[in-house]
Amino acid sequence: MSEAIKAKLPEQKRIEKLTTINRNWFLEFGEWLKTRTSRRGKPYSPETISQMRNVVLNRLSNFGKTNANEIPIESFESFFNQERRLTTRNNKVNHIIAFYTFLSEEKKVDLPFEVTELNRHIRKKEELTNDLEGAAKALTIEEIILIRNHLINDPRRLFVFEMVYQYGLNLGELSQCVEQNYDFNTGIFKIKRNRKLEEFHVNARISNLINENRFILKPIAKTGSQDRFKTLGVILQEKGLMNKTVRWKDIEKTRERNFFRCPGCEKLYENTPDNWALIQHEIDEHKTKWIVCRSTCAVTGV
Incomplete structure (x- = not known):
């Protein structure tokens, strides 16, 4: 061909x-x-x-x-x-x-x-x-759920949404999210961010999405990812489920509100219970419990 x-x-x-x-x-x-x-x-x-x-x-x-x-x-x-x-x-x-x-x-x-x-x-x-x-408007929790529910049969757009929301990727970084840069065994992407090669481990939601729909990692132009992103809100608007478009800056605003920085590793994680754990250090005579990320810093969960 x-x-x-x-x-x-x-x-x-x-x-x-x-x-x-x-x-x-x-x-x-x-x-x-x-x-x-x-x-x-x-x-x-x-x-x-x-x-x-x-x-x-x-x-x-x-x-x-x-x-x-x-x-x-x-x-x-x-x-x-x-x-x-x-x-x-x-x-x-x-x-x-x-x-x-x-x-x-x-x-x-x-x-x-x-x-x-x-x-x-x-x-x-x-x-x-x-x-x-206008000014950026963070998505509500209900709107995030709505997007996920109604894109369940549209894995390409769902993947774009999750990668932008979970990891704050821009268009250039999204275009690097292809098979050759992803380890299916470990769930790790290797892409260039801020001119440096960076590794990051995707969460279970995205890992499952990729494993069930490997075609979403086929190479795509930046404009392709942009089109998929821009139509997120439009699709829901046309179904009468949302009364606004979804813009990049709205997702950034949502991340500012919904993501916390772990005091241990300083990485950002969504404010859902599965991302966090309580730990208590043996040397702490006051037995203070600290909230840290579950994936890296929860050495001793309490």
Whole structure:
């Protein structure tokens, strides 16, 4: 199999999972774009067409068996709110407008809304919502449980969430979490963090997730991990289970609240009982009990 075919394979698989109607519309949309011009009167470049197709494919993929002409306009807000950069957000809106213009004008499809209604999602800099640019908001315990429960059948996104939440990894570090850097026997990753090679032992939750779904350690681009992360809250929003997006800084804020530093080894652990133990030193005449991490410092549990 050639490298070119391999590069296209993921997109082909996603296209195959679309409904027959969506698949046909999507493929025809790509051909239609080649005959159109931008607002500047110039033909769309292959790169622009690729970007437009990718946005539309992402949108259609989110709705499974629902055809494009059955997607309610109310659901677009959370999709557009994934983007924190104004230009990226507005480009995404324009790409979706182009697709629905194609359906309305070229395919004569009856839509549940006017295409012009999508224009209200175009944002000016001063109009960006607090949800995009506001202060970090820590996830509640209930929201963490909700994410874990509803991603149980989506191991790739669950893995990204757990690695960011449990270990504070950034995109570059996430992209290093692949088979060649992981020891399945010990549960230890070896990756570069802050320009140094670092080892860290994943907890039982993540270890089990990896062992049951080894494919999640297949190499992926930074943008792939970013897309999986950005859609965490969106998926739950569209199911009516969460009313906000999940941002990187929200997870960082959550870690600040939910993780304690062990006084012994100075490593961070989540504030759940399975991570901590009480110890008592023999030389302590007052028999003081200290809280330390169970994995490293709990030499004598009490």
